[in-house]
Amino acid sequence: MNKFWPFFFMFWPFVAVVLFFIAPSMGWWFPSEAFSPLGVQIDNLFYLILVIVSVTFVGTHIGLGYALWKGVDNKAEKGWFSHGSHSLEVLWSIAPAGILMFISLYQLDVWRTYRVKSAYPKDLYGVAEVTARQFEWRIRYPAPGKKLQPTPQPDDLYTVNDLHVPVNQPVLIRLRSMDVQHSFFVPALRVKQDAVPGTVIPVWFEASKEGGFDLTCAELCGWGHYKMRGRVFAERKTEFEKYLNTLKAEQGFDGVNKPSESGAEIAKTE
Amino acid sequence: MKSFRRLATCIALVIAAGCQSERAPQFASSQQTQGLVKVAQDAVNAELEAGFGSPSQLAAWTALPVDFGTFSGTVTQVNGSTLGLELVPESPLAFKRRAGLLRGSAVLVASGANPAGVLRAESYNVDGKTLSVIGDKGAAVSDVAKVGDKVTVVGDTLQYGRDLYLRHCVHCHGVSGDGNGPTAKYFAIKPRDYRRGIFKFTSTKPTVRASHDDLFRIVKLGIPGTYMPSFMLLADEEVKAMVEYIRWLAMRGEMEGKLVVEMNNDFSQKAAKDRAIAEVNQEFENFRKTELAGKVEGAVGELKEDWEASDAEDNLVVPGAERVASTAESIERGRKLFLGDKGKCFSCHGEKGRGNGASTEDFNDIPGGEPGKKSDVPGLFDVWGNIVKPRDLTSGIYRGGRRPVDIYRRISAGIKGTPMQAFGTTLKDDEIWDLTNYVMSLPFEKKPKSEAKH
Numbered sequence: 094m095n096k097f098w099p100f101f102f103m104f105w106p107f108v109a110v111v112l113f114f115i116a117p118s119m120g121w122w123f124p125s126e127a128f129s130p131l132g133v134q135i136d137n138l139f140y141l142i143l144v145i146v147s148v149t150f151v152g153t154h155i156g157l158g159y160a161l162w163k164g165v166d167n168k169a170e171k172g173w174f175s176h177g178s179h180s181l182e183v184l185w186s187i188a189p190a191g192i193l194m195f196i197s198l199y200q201l202d203v204w205r206t207y208r209v210k211s212a213y214p215k216d217l218y219g220v221a222e223v224t225a226r227q228f229e230w231r232i233r234y235p236a237p238g239k240k241l242q243p244t245p246q247p248d249d250l251y252t253v254n255d256l257h258v259p260v261n262q263p264v265l266i267r268l269r270s271m272d273v274q275h276s277f278f279v280p281a282l283r284v285k286q287d288a289v290p291g292t293v294i295p296v297w298f299e300a301s302k303e304g305g306f307d308l309t310c311a312e313l314c315g316w317g318h319y320k321m322r323g324r325v326f327a328e329r330k331t332e333f334e335k336y337l338n339t340l341k342a343e344q345g346f347d348g349v350n351k352p353s354e355s356g357a358e359i360a361k362t363e
Numbered sequence: 364m365k366s367f368r369r370l371a372t373c374i375a376l377v378i379a380a381g382c383q384s385e386r387a388p389q390f391a392s393s394q395q396t397q398g399l400v401k402v403a404q405d406a407v408n409a410e411l412e413a414g415f416g417s418p419s420q421l422a423a424w425t426a427l428p429v430d431f432g433t434f435s436g437t438v439t440q441v442n443g444s445t446l447g448l449e450l451v452p453e454s455p456l457a458f459k460r461r462a463g464l465l466r467g468s469a470v471l472v473a474s475g476a477n478p479a480g481v482l483r484a485e486s487y488n489v490d491g492k493t494l495s496v497i498g499d500k501g502a503a504v505s506d507v508a509k510v511g512d513k514v515t516v517v518g519d520t521l522q523y524g525r526d527l528y529l530r531h532c533v534h535c536h537g538v539s540g541d542g543n544g545p546t547a548k549y550f551a552i553k554p555r556d557y558r559r560g561i562f563k564f565t566s567t568k569p570t571v572r573a574s575h576d577d578l579f580r581i582v583k584l585g586i587p588g589t590y591m592p593s594f595m596l597l598a599d600e601e602v603k604a605m606v607e608y609i610r611w612l613a614m615r616g617e618m619e620g621k622l623v624v625e626m627n628n629d630f631s632q633k634a635a636k637d638r639a640i641a642e643v644n645q646e647f648e649n650f651r652k653t654e655l656a657g658k659v660e661g662a663v664g665e666l667k668e669d670w671e672a673s674d675a676e677d678n679l680v681v682p683g684a685e686r687v688a689s690t691a692e693s694i695e696r697g698r699k700l701f702l703g704d705k706g707k708c709f710s711c712h713g714e715k716g717r718g719n720g721a722s723t724e725d726f727n728d729i730p731g732g733e734p735g736k737k738s739d740v741p742g743l744f745d746v747w748g749n750i751v752k753p754r755d756l757t758s759g760i761y762r763g764g765r766r767p768v769d770i771y772r773r774i775s776a777g778i779k780g781t782p783m784q785a786f787g788t789t790l791k792d793d794e795i796w797d798l799t800n801y802v803m804s805l806p807f808e809k810k811p812k813s814e815a816k817h
Contacts, residue, residue: 254595320531348767
């Protein structure tokens with residue numbers, strides 16, 4: 094019974110180590126694999142933190158367990174009262190500060206790539222303006238072959254909740270809000286950015302896999318927050334251009350000349 | 364010990380209260396129905412109950428032009444409350460999904476003597492080809508269905524639509540489709556009340572109801588500038604089922620309205636005020652016996668005609684000519700129409716198209732109110748009694764869609780239920796296109812320097 098507490102405290106670092114290995118390999122650690130190059134780098138930062146935390150947690154528990162183990166049979170020696178020890182205080186202030194400093198410096202590169210305009214990828218393509226509103230994502234694309242302009246143009250193309258982007262191509266969206274604060278969150282691409290009324294915030298990302306990814310609002314924006322779901326759909330460049338042309342044909346429909354592209358999702362009803 | 368027992372009772376009570384199921388949603392009577400005398404209210408509610416059921420137990424009134432979703436089959440065996448039969452869907456939708464939604468559908472047995480709808484489906488076993496049923500109103504299954512009977516199972520599409528409606532739409536549009544759900548009170552722009560059968564943004568001619576496609580587009584794309592969000596990511600099949608349920612709710616509301624109109628003259632509380640209640644009740648009993656069934660039949664006939672017409676091809680507004688190119692000349696011609704006597708668009712939309720025309724400052728008649736009685740607040744009204752602002756055409760937000768054909772249809776057929784009238788007969792095709800081009804150019808018009816500063 095005397096050895097209960099040393100065993101008790103040594104048990105948890107063992108569980109922790111097992112979990113730290115299982116969680117990432119079983120996919121419990123992240124919402125999904127990161128489907129963007131920058132997302133992979135962000136995940137690596139989380140892994141780094143996981144390693145630092147694991148080593149610290151396991152190390153301190155082994156120390157604790159060792160002290161308890163030794164102390165059980167040691168009736169002679171009295172405890173050492175360490176309160177007020179200047180050197181110890183200095184040590185455990187500087188060591189975590191050093192670790193934090195290391196993390197903050199180490200991640201700067203990723204942060205810079207994501208946020209600093211001069212470090213954006215060279216071939217960034219302005220894909221659309223995304224305007225958040227209660228409770229949907231309104232999307233404005235430039236006409237095929239044209240550049241995204243800061244103000245609406247007569248030939249712009251509009252859709253809602255369904256953002257198409259070319260795959261393996263860094264794309265930029267201009268993020269706006271029409272009413273309150275929202276947050277543009279695509280977990281699979283590791284992109285999250287608040288949409289703030291009154292400002293236009295550039296956000297870039299690159300999808301490295303074709304397919305649809307959930308777009309959710311990550312800022313409680315009102316009673317219908319849960320409704321505010323969209324989709325980011327990454328597709329090959331030719332498919333993307335075809336999509337824009339379909340939208341163009343659909344949006345130019347004058348009721349007489351049928352849209353030429355038959356695949357128009359929302360033109361089906363005509 | 365005593366206090367422990369008290370605590371235990373308390374906890375037990377809380378748990379019991381917490382476990383009670385939510386109250387099932389119920390259809391509510393309209394205000395007009397509530398203005399009738401008691402017997403008349405009861406009769407209206409009984410007719411609606413018979414024709415439409417309740418949200419938890421829908422009735423499939425096959426006289427209505429609604430795709431309830433239908434299966435048919437022939438009974439091969441009757442075993443307790445289980446019928447052996449192979450169900451064949453009458454429209455080619457995903458069978459397994461639909462078979463899973465059959466619970467509560469009406470099972471109509473066609474063997475001559477039996478009244479329709481005395482069985483309801485519980486579940487269908489796809490592999491064993493057996494349908495579990497329960498007898499409605501205590502009817503025994505073996506009395507109703509015999510081997511060899513033809514069976515029709517009706518209502519899975521409507522039930523699917525109902526389930527989706529109760530999840531996505533009900534909190535604004537209400538259980539009865541009265542546009543008065545719990546979140547509606549937060550809105551400056553009110554959710555549509557379906558019960559008049561009128562929807563604003565349609566592709567159909569001025570007096571025609573909204574088509575399936577119109578409602579489908581609105582649900583899919585939402586209405587920008589209002590609180591109606593887009594349901595773009597729902598599957599087409601889901602939206603179609605929702606649209607079917609919305610049409611059905613609209614028909615239910617219209618039926619209620621039509622019955623009230625029949626009874627309002629003689630049996631409203633106002634009309635019965637000066638007569639003895641026994642006398643009124645007697646009169647109503649005579650009306651119920653002799654006339655009501657005919658009125659219901661007439662009303663359902665009108666509904667059928669109106670809603671079927673909405674999908675007819677010749678009721679679609681199709682421009683007679685293709686769009687006139689949006690040149691400076693065309694825009695100029697449009698501007699002249701906008702400001703001229705023929706269009707008079709400026710009177711509501713304002714000279715600059717900002718939606719602040721002079722008539723928005725006028726005191727207008729209240730719709731449905733006493734004739735000639737003006738509202739004491741200025742503004743234009745829609746038929747639902749809300750003040751509506753003419754669209755600010757410079758905003759670039761188009762509620763009913765931004766395709767050229769959408770703008771054409773708004774001008775040609777108007778916006779139903781609102782003061783935006785139909786110009787299809789006063790303006791020629793080319794003129795409507797010029798006007799369309801002008802309207803679509805307004806958001807991009809260069810502002811004079813003096814205004815640009817604002």
